[in-house]
Amino acid sequence: MRWIMPDKTIPSMNFFRLPFTPNTRILTENTLNQYSEIRKPKRGYFPIKIRKISFSNELLVIGVILDKDPEELVYIKVTTSELLISCRVDTHENYLSRYAYFSLAQLMYYDTEYDFEDYYWPDFFDQKTGESKYLMINKSKDNLHVSSKVRYKGFYKPGKQLPVISQNPVPLRKAVPCIQEQPSKETHVILGFCLADSNNEWYRTNHYPFLVPYTGILNKAKTEVRSFTIYVLNETQLPEIDLTDEQQKLVEICFDMRKIALVTSPAYKDDANRLAEKRQQNKINYNQLFELWQKALPLLSGRLYTHYSYTYGMRNVKGKPRRSSMIPCSFSIETPEICFLWKDKGDYYKLELRLRIAGKIYQMQYHYSTAFFAMLFCNPRRYALLNSIIDSELLSFFQKSHFQLLVLKKHYDGDFKNFVDQLRMIYVFISQ
Template sequence: MTGKKIKKEAAIIPADLFFYPIPLTQPGQLLTRDELYRHFEQPKGRKVYMGNQDEFLSFERGIATVKLKLNDGSIYYLYLHVEKKELHIACTCGMPEEKLCFHAFIGLFNLTWLSQTFDCQKLYWPNFYNEETSRKFLNIHVSGQNINVEAKPAYGSFYRSLIGFGKSSFPKLQEQIDNTLSIKAGESFVYAYALCFAPDIYRDRHYPLLIPFHGKTDRSGLKLVAFSNFCLPDKEPNPSGDHPSQQQLNSISKTMYETMRPLFYKNESRDWQVWNEAKATIFKLWQKALPLLVDFPYNQTYLLYWLRYLREKPTKYFMQASRYSLEQPSLSFMLTFHKDRFSLSVDVIVGSQVISVEHKPHFFIHDGQTGNCYMMNSLQDDRLLNWMLDNKNKITVLKEDFAEFNEDLLKGLAEFYPVFFADKPGNRTGYDYDVLKSGLAW
């Protein structure tokens, strides 16, 4: 293959050193063992692979330096630079005849040892080659056989030229289609419902379920102080609840449970298409249940890390009283300018108030100040808010990448959601790329 010289701004080694390009598997920018074998004939025998040691030394100006000590005691230095579609590798041997050398092969073989692949995306940071920029925005962890490059927590998730957010892809946007019970006397047994959910990084273990249970009120009759086992359809086929609303809710709960349970026990071989279909089904069931739940006095939320825990007695600490509201949150985005970069965040608005959201399951947000539980307006809103919160509610874009970021993401986002711009506190205007570009004069 034809070699390529790295741009001088990205180099910390002699500018004329030859770099050999190896195509990466997309998406994900993975170097695979199979691709490596296409560029160097695999040596026979085990001895040639045993005793070779590689060590990451640094990541500077877009180049990772690896020290390779072969089993014959010789030492070579490898230099790895990642572009969107290729890994470029150089060796201190110079790679005679501009072919991949044995030393580079062994080094890459070691990097792909455990999983037959090496994730090159973690070394792909275009426009961060400048040492000052890199030091300001990135955390670089180099530890022997491991290297990790990531945005500093203060900047959330960085937009990277040509790949956007990489494996954590921005949610796809599409056109949206429009779519009373009394309090019991004190110390009474009641039949109530819990929103059972897993939050944040655990939320994909299962989707939120509406599960009935028996509880006992305190002396005032205003709140529950004791909880019995959950009433599961496969354990209690004829649940309590004579009120028509309860009968409807029991039917909805049963359908949710029967939709989710088979998928949970096939979790290791997850079919995401099936899971997404189940997600849409359960979301629609919640939309039917919500108007019925609003007037129930003893609604609870329950932190449920694993679906199998429904077969155990509820943990009192994880039960929290909750009030459902028919108001639906809306999303509003704020783009802020910081001299050398832009940041994008999202506000969650209920009525005219911005509410703070830190921990979130699928479908719902919980207002800690009021105790109100709100259901998201759509699955698209839900996916988008989850994604933003998982990225610390801050997307950072270097000024040099902003034009591409606008075309790739922001223009489309502004078609579906309000986006505002602020170049200083209190100075908020509607986002317009042409006006912004003219005003900032770049």
């Protein structure tokens, strides 16, 4: 197939504009059809082939072949709220050509919408060379993959939703003594506690992190759990051993956690009101769970038999725990404080999130994330309960970009500056 060089400049009046779903870079099939009367023939075979040719100076160039016609070029530019599309044939500000229409329709072949976020990089290109020092653009046969280079991960793009920071700082949790648990002299049967975790976006029986008791049997030397017997989901499953008052209180907290840990997922026929109700109830449960974790921490930290398990859904938290999924862990009694490192990198600023524990600054573990907890890079299986819901939500936001945010100086004023100003009112900014 012949290589066609794209036009370097396209007059603005030659772009047809299509609105995105608010606060996204998603174009829906419904929106496309509202702006065009062109449709794919209902009868007969009408082949459409597209290939992504290049991405330069914010312009995505797509080659499209309709039936037996020669290939034509379609030009796409992604803005904050609109998709701008042009074509060498017919398309202008008041008309969408069939080449432009079918190129978009083909992008939505497997769905009723297409997310153009990967091609939204305003001001990230050198206008003279058409290249970007911040991006990796990998081309395969008919496709392009665009992403930020590893060192530039976390770049802010105008229109990105930033967390809302409360104006009222939450007092730091007071330090309390932790449990000093000792192995039983009379029996090898133990009552342990497992942090049950799951990604609450993926599975049908998603749940927020909660604590579940389990029974197990120690090895002969009583140095580790040899086998796990059962998850304790009610009082009838408790082992026939004497429980301390602290163990009994912790078990009751575990039962309360499990009642509200399940995430209510959207159903196919849910309307907007029902979806809003579910989101609100999930938020209430999330906040209540965090309060229960605060109550549980003094009764949990210092215990000998604590494990972590990624459950893949609430339906798996029953019966005998799988030994291979039970990972030893510990819970810190100390309260981590979020702080920020601010750097001027020339043409952009860099904001890094750090944790301060007992006066020392730590980097975060970003490969794994568990709501409510901080996981340190130096000791990822020692869980430190965060100080507030705001801290937890902020940590989840920053974890997606390896605990750093970058912003071009030309994008700093406005939403990003307001966000940083809010952070400065609540959190400490450090110099190193």
